[in-house]
Amino acid sequence: MSLNDILSLLRISLHAMVPLALTAVGEIVGETAGLFNIGLEGILLLSAFGGALAAPHGGPVVGLLVGMGTGAVVSLVFAVINTYWKGTQMVTGIGINLFAMGFVAFGLIQLGAPGFHDVPKAFELTKLRTPMGLMSPMIGIALVLPFVLYWFLRRTRAGLMLKAAGEMPEAADVAGINIHRIRLVAAVFGGVLAGLGGAYMSIAWLGVVTKDLSAGRGFISLACVVFSGLNPLLALLGAFIFGFFQALAEWVKTLPSKPIPGEIVSMLPYLITLLVVSGAIGRVRFPKALGTPYKRE
Amino acid sequence: MSSVESSAQSRWLRGIRRTVTGLHPVSESLLAAVVGLLVGAVLMYIYGFDPWRAYVGLIKGAFGGSYELASTISRATPLVLTALTFSICLRAGMFNIGAEGQMYMGGIASVLVAYFVLPRGLHQIVGLLFAAFAGAAWSLVPAFLKLTRGVHEVISTIMFNWIARWLALYLAIFVVVDPRRPEKTLSIPISARFPVLVRGTDLSYAVFVSVAFALAMYFLLWHTAIGYEVRAAGLNPSAARYGGIRSKRTMLLSFVLGGVAAGLAGASIVMGLPPTYAIYGGGGLPQLMNLGFDGMAVAMVGRNHPIGILVAAVFFGGLNAGGRVMQFYGANPVPLEMVRVVMGAIVLTMSVPELIRLFPMIRRRGEDLFGILRRARRTERRESA
Numbered sequence: 001m002s003l004n005d006i007l008s009l010l011r012i013s014l015h016a017m018v019p020l021a022l023t024a025v026g027e028i029v030g031e032t033a034g035l036f037n038i039g040l041e042g043i044l045l046l047s048a049f050g051g052a053l054a055a056p057h058g059g060p061v062v063g064l065l066v067g068m069g070t071g072a073v074v075s076l077v078f079a080v081i082n083t084y085w086k087g088t089q090m091v092t093g094i095g096i097n098l099f100a101m102g103f104v105a106f107g108l109i110q111l112g113a114p115g116f117h118d119v120p121k122a123f124e125l126t127k128l129r130t131p132m133g134l135m136s137p138m139i140g141i142a143l144v145l146p147f148v149l150y151w152f153l154r155r156t157r158a159g160l161m162l163k164a165a166g167e168m169p170e171a172a173d174v175a176g177i178n179i180h181r182i183r184l185v186a187a188v189f190g191g192v193l194a195g196l197g198g199a200y201m202s203i204a205w206l207g208v209v210t211k212d213l214s215a216g217r218g219f220i221s222l223a224c225v226v227f228s229g230l231n232p233l234l235a236l237l238g239a240f241i242f243g244f245f246q247a248l249a250e251w252v253k254t255l256p257s258k259p260i261p262g263e264i265v266s267m268l269p270y271l272i273t274l275l276v277v278s279g280a281i282g283r284v285r286f287p288k289a290l291g292t293p294y295k296r297e
Numbered sequence: 298m299s300s301v302e303s304s305a306q307s308r309w310l311r312g313i314r315r316t317v318t319g320l321h322p323v324s325e326s327l328l329a330a331v332v333g334l335l336v337g338a339v340l341m342y343i344y345g346f347d348p349w350r351a352y353v354g355l356i357k358g359a360f361g362g363s364y365e366l367a368s369t370i371s372r373a374t375p376l377v378l379t380a381l382t383f384s385i386c387l388r389a390g391m392f393n394i395g396a397e398g399q400m401y402m403g404g405i406a407s408v409l410v411a412y413f414v415l416p417r418g419l420h421q422i423v424g425l426l427f428a429a430f431a432g433a434a435w436s437l438v439p440a441f442l443k444l445t446r447g448v449h450e451v452i453s454t455i456m457f458n459w460i461a462r463w464l465a466l467y468l469a470i471f472v473v474v475d476p477r478r479p480e481k482t483l484s485i486p487i488s489a490r491f492p493v494l495v496r497g498t499d500l501s502y503a504v505f506v507s508v509a510f511a512l513a514m515y516f517l518l519w520h521t522a523i524g525y526e527v528r529a530a531g532l533n534p535s536a537a538r539y540g541g542i543r544s545k546r547t548m549l550l551s552f553v554l555g556g557v558a559a560g561l562a563g564a565s566i567v568m569g570l571p572p573t574y575a576i577y578g579g580g581g582l583p584q585l586m587n588l589g590f591d592g593m594a595v596a597m598v599g600r601n602h603p604i605g606i607l608v609a610a611v612f613f614g615g616l617n618a619g620g621r622v623m624q625f626y627g628a629n630p631v632p633l634e635m636v637r638v639v640m641g642a643i644v645l646t647m648s649v650p651e652l653i654r655l656f657p658m659i660r661r662r663g664e665d666l667f668g669i670l671r672r673a674r675r676t677e678r679r680e681s682a
Contacts, residue, residue, distance in 0.1 A: 038451055042641075079466055081649055090392050090451070091648035094593050097643025101590070103340070106634035219455040226452060263467035270459040277453075278446040 009247055011133050015205050017236075017243030018142040019044065019197035019217055024224035024235040025146050025279075026193030030075075032153060032230055033186035034166035036089050036291045039078055039096030041218025043191055044198035049072045051199030052119045052209045060125035063203045064196060071195020072188050074100075079187035083180040086293035097218075105211040117209045119173045127206035128291070137203045142239075145193075146232035153232070162186055166287030169294040179294045216270065223273045230286065241276065245269045315662040322600045326647070329598060333643030338636055351623050351631045356620025359615030365622075367498035373614030374569070375400070377606055378562035379592025381514055382436075382555035384601035386450075388518060389551035390531035395439060395454030396559040397589025398461030399432040403560025404576055404585050405465050406431030407567045408473045411483040416542065420489035424568050425506065425561060432560020433553045435461060440552035444545055458589070462582070469578035484575040486551075491569035503569025506561060508607065513555070516602035527551055562588060587637070591617075594640040597647040613640065 023040055030037055038044075047067035055063030061173035074096060080089040111117050153159040161182060164172035169179045197217075202209045220242050230233035249268045252260060338348035359369050386393035399466055410424040427441040439453035473482045491501040518524035530537040530547040538544055566584050567576060597612050599606035618635040 075646070081645070085649045087648040087650060089648075091597060091643060094394070094597075095644030095646075095648055097639050097641070098590060098594060098644055099638055101587070102634050102637025102641055103641070106340075106632050106638055107635060109632040216455065216459050219452060223452050223456070226449060261467055261471065263463045263470065267460045267463045270456040274442070274448075274453060274456045274460075278442050278448045 005251075007132055009244075009251055012247035012250060013133065013240065013244035014139050015136060015243075016246045017140050017239045018136070018205070019141040019201050020221045020224060020242055021146065021236050022200070023194045023218060023221035023238035024239055025149055025232050026190035026197075027221060027225050028190075028228065028230050028232055028235055029149065029153070029162065029193075030187045030190035031225060031290055032159075032166050032287060033162045033183045033289055034169065034289045034292070034294070035079065035082055035180070035183050035187045036093075036189075037075065037078055037187060037190060038090060038093030038219070038222065039074070039100075040093075040190075040194050040221060041214050041216065042093075042098075042100030043071050043074050043094040043194040044201070044214040044218050045100040045104050046074055047198030048202040048213050049107055051195075052117060052202040053107075055119055055123040055203050060123055060203050063119075063123065064125070064199045067199020067203070068192045068195040071191040071193070071198065073191075075190050076184070076189050076195070078191070079184040082187075082293060083183050086295060089291055089293075101211070102106035104209070104213075108211055109207065116211075119202055119207045119209070121207070123203070125200075125206050127204075136200070137168035138200050138204050143236070146236040149232045153230075155260050163287070166289055169289050173294075173296065183294075184211075194221075218274050220269065223277050238276070242273060243271045244271055282293020322605075324596045326605070326609070327602060329643045329646040332646045333639045336642035337639040340638060341631055343636065346631050347629050350626065350629045354629070355616065355623045356625025358626070359617070359619030363495070364498055365618065367495040367500040369611060369615045370504055370617040371498065371500040371570070371614070372617040373610040374504045374507045375562040375588050376563050376592050376595045376610040376613055377511050378558045378565065379589045380599060380606045381511060381558040381592075381603065381611060382562075382589070383593045383596040384599070384603075384606065385514060385527075385558065386517070386555045387553045387596070387601050388531045389527045389547055390534055391443075391548065391551065392451050393436065393439075393454055393552065393555050394451055394593070395436055395457050395564070395589075396555070396592050397587070398454070398458035398560035399435045399556045400563040400589050401461045401465035401582065401585055402435040403428035403432040403561065404563030404567045404582075405468050405482075406560065407471065407564035408469075408482045408485070408576060410489045410568075411473070411485055414486075414607035415488065417488045420486070423490065423570065424485070424489050425564055428556040428560040428564030428567075430560070432558070432563065433556035434448075436552045436556030436559070437549070440549055444548065458660075465576075465582060465585075466578060469576050469582065474578065475575065479578075481573065481575045481577045483678035484573065485568050489568060490574055491565075493571060499571045501569040501571065503565040506565055506569075510558060510561060511603040511607055512556075518552075518603070523547075523550065559589065562592070566578045591637070591640060597644050616640070 004201045014118060023044060027040060047070040049206035050070035051063040051067030054066035078092050078096060081092050082089050109116055125136060125138070127136050153162065161172070161177050164175070165177060165179050173179050199215060221239065224235045224242065227238040246269045249265045252265045253262045334352065341348040341351055355413065358365055360366055379400060382393055382396040382399065407424045407428040409427055410420060413423065415423060435457065439450050439457055442448040442453050443450050446618045469482050475481050475483050491503040494502055494504065517527060526542045527547045527550060530542055530544045534544055563585060567574065570584060576585065591613060595606060595609045598612065601608035616636045616639065620633045623631050624633055
């Protein structure tokens with residue numbers, strides 16, 4: 001393993017980290033306010049598809065914006081069902097995932113090439129030349145955003161209001177916070193970030209949409225959230241670890257000697273996720289009202 | 298006299314209202330199905346298809362004759378079992394999303410009977426036992442992770458789905474592979490296959506396995522003490538613990554039962570679906586793919602009740618079977634994937650509690666107004682008296 005190999009491994013892991021970090025950090029905001037969205041997987045898939053469709057009509061930035069919009073719309077549906085209509089959050093998430101699986105597969109067939117859709121190279125987000133090789137500018141966003149949100153959640157009035165809505169909605173309601181509205185905003189913000197992560201996958205990283213593009217990333221970022229205990233900085237670290245093992249799996253698969261079958265290597269990120277989560281848990285604590293709809297007495 | 302009349306009338310009204318309330322779960326499922334089909338219709342319209350013709354094709358393909366009906370029931374067979382996986386655990390208060398992976402493991406395990414020579418009957422039972430054991434073992438790990446390390450079962454079961462998928466692919470391609478046809482696993486020997494029930498269709502005796510399991514689960518959950526404990530632990534964990542129910546035991550039991558159901562679902566495909574009686578490793582396990590996820594939709598529409606699940610599974614089996622016909626019906630080729638869009642929309646709708654009461658907001662507003670008026674009249678009367 002030469003220095004070059006290490007550098008390329010690092011580069012791939014940073015790229016693989018971006019969607020996980022963005023999604024996980026967005027979900028942290030949502031979970032702080034008390035909404036547990038397991039539909040992230042579906043949001044990633046839908047926004048990757050939406051972004052890829054929009055990119056040829058206005059460039060990569062428009063594609064990313066459309067991806068964010070897709071994430072916002074889907075999570076708005078999720079949030080309305082689970083705030084004003086007091087729905088079951090798990091079931092809504094499962095519904096979003098099923099819908100996304102069906103819709104993207106359906107849409108891909110309608111585009112003519114069953115199974116995958118290439119984003120033309122001209123409409124992909126340009127990668128920057130750095131000493132480490134070509135890097136997507138989105139890596140910078142994914143590295144900075146967790147710090148901003150860390151500050152926002154701990155040091156601002158709005159962040160503390162979010163926390164109150166997740167910890168003890170009754171008290172927050174008495175204090176004059178509109179629980180439903182604040183949860184809705186938090187969930188939509190999380191959806192926007194997940195949408196950005198999804199559009200990044202198709203426009204700025206892989207350049208292709210397949211019907212299983214998200215490949216469990218939504219759930220891996222949920223695992224990041226669990227691992228982090230709602231701390232955006234730890235979530236970034238978790239996203240990097242999982243990104244690294246995804247990159248490692250891809251790297252082992254391309255080795256000419258094929259020491260391990262590809263099917264076994266592909267399990268690696270999921271196994272590591274499980275191991276890390278089962279090792280990290282126990283010390284983390286979650287908002288008291290996480291996952292329960294708020295009903296006024 | 299007038300008061301007697303009015304009380305008789307109100308008893309009638311109350312009876313009707315109670316019946317309607319009792320039927321709420323059913324009407325909510327129906328409403329969700331309608332909403333799902335409408336969402337599908339809108340999407341088809343946007344993409345330039347004729348939704349009406351597509352649904353006509355779908356219904357004809359699902360329930361249009363004895364052949365279509367048989368293939369609908371054949372599609373429903375594994376869905377009943379994977380739906381039970383989800384709903385048994387939900388009744389115990391947990392979200393077991395792992396039916397998909399547990400089903401892969403069950404399917405692979407039942408292929409192992411190809412290495413044995415056993416008399417007919419015993420061979421099938423051995424295959425089912427293998428599948429049940431593999432499914433249960435695969436679902437016990439998340440259960441133990443939850444018990445010992447507090448890992449949320451949604452995350453662990455999803456990770457296990459992906460691990461199971463790659464493991465099953467690996468086993469299908471390298472281990473239990475048919476040496477003469479490397480694209481598939483060994484075929485189940487004839488003595489271990491479920492015979493075909495209706496000639497010329499792919500409906501086999503496996504359907505009895507899934508119906509029997511559903512009825513057994515109904516009996517277990519609603520007519521035994523242990524089933525009562527499982528449901529009590531799901532309804533209110535702290536009250537159940539206070540009442541002396543060991544929640545760890547009910548949790549493990551529900552996960553084992555769920556795993557058994559999912560494993561049997563895999564076996565029902567491998568041992569009971571003509572013509573291959575094998576798993577295709579190439580193309581990513583096409584016969585098994587997504588049965589676990591579809592099962593969750595079935596469980597929701599079946600209101601997590603075994604009998605409801607049987608009905609809902611026929612509906613979704615019909616969607617799947619009819620979807621195949623819809624693809625080729627009347628120059629209006631709507632892809633099969635539309636069926637899963639409809640399923641997702643149905644589950645989304647089902648996640649809204651008391652759907653029936655939510656939609657006619659106006660009615661509730663009206664009732665509020667009515668109540669205020671009545672109260673006002675009562676106080677008026679009291680004041681005059």
